[in-house]
Amino acid sequence: MANYTVTHACGHTKEHNITGTNVRNEREHKAAWLAELICSDCKDKAKQDKINTTNATLVQLSGSPKQIDWANAIRANAIQHIKKVKEQVDETYAKAEDREQQSRLECALQAIDDLINAPNSKTWIDAKDSFASLLKTYRYLEGKALEIYKNK
Numbered sequence: 001m002a003n004y005t006v007t008h009a010c011g012h013t014k015e016h017n018i019t020g021t022n023v024r025n026e027r028e029h030k031a032a033w034l035a036e037l038i039c040s041d042c043k044d045k046a047k048q049d050k051i052n053t054t055n056a057t058l059v060q061l062s063g064s065p066k067q068i069d070w071a072n073a074i075r076a077n078a079i080q081h082i083k084k085v086k087e088q089v090d091e092t093y094a095k096a097e098d099r100e101q102q103s104r105l106e107c108a109l110q111a112i113d114d115l116i117n118a119p120n121s122k123t124w125i126d127a128k129d130s131f132a133s134l135l136k137t138y139r140y141l142e143g144k145a146l147e148i149y150k151n152k
């Protein structure tokens with residue numbers, strides 16, 4: 001067990017307990033590597049700032065303060081995938097060859113808008129695993145679009 005005082009790239013100084021072999025100065029190398037990074041507080045702050053910035057442009061969510069914080073974090077990560085899917089649907093729509101295809105794609109765009117504007121934290125929390133990847137987001141929205149299409 002060895003404590004190292006590391007001055008991070010952000011200027012903050014933190015104590016790090018660096019363990020493991022030190023035959024070839026591995027611990028000093030690790031301390032030097034840590035010094036090139038911003039500290040954990042700044043990393044958390046940057047993450048929160050990104051969440052706040054993203055959510056500032058979206059509808060205010062309803063729910064308990066805890067639910068809202070959680071849903072805002074989920075939404076901040078999900079929104080990139082959702083916008084990517086929207087771009088693809090927009091592109092396909094522009095090239096749609098018949099009214100039937102257009103109609104299906106309009107349902108997809110409706111599903112995307114409904115999700116982007118979903119005002120309830122619960123919607124985001126319940127579907128959190130559906131936004132883990134672009135493909136999962138696509139499949140989630142495809143399912144929602146199909147529901148809209150069936151109920152037309």
Ligand SMILES: [Zn+2]
Pocket residue numbers: 008010011012038039040041042043
């Ligand atoms: Zn810092």
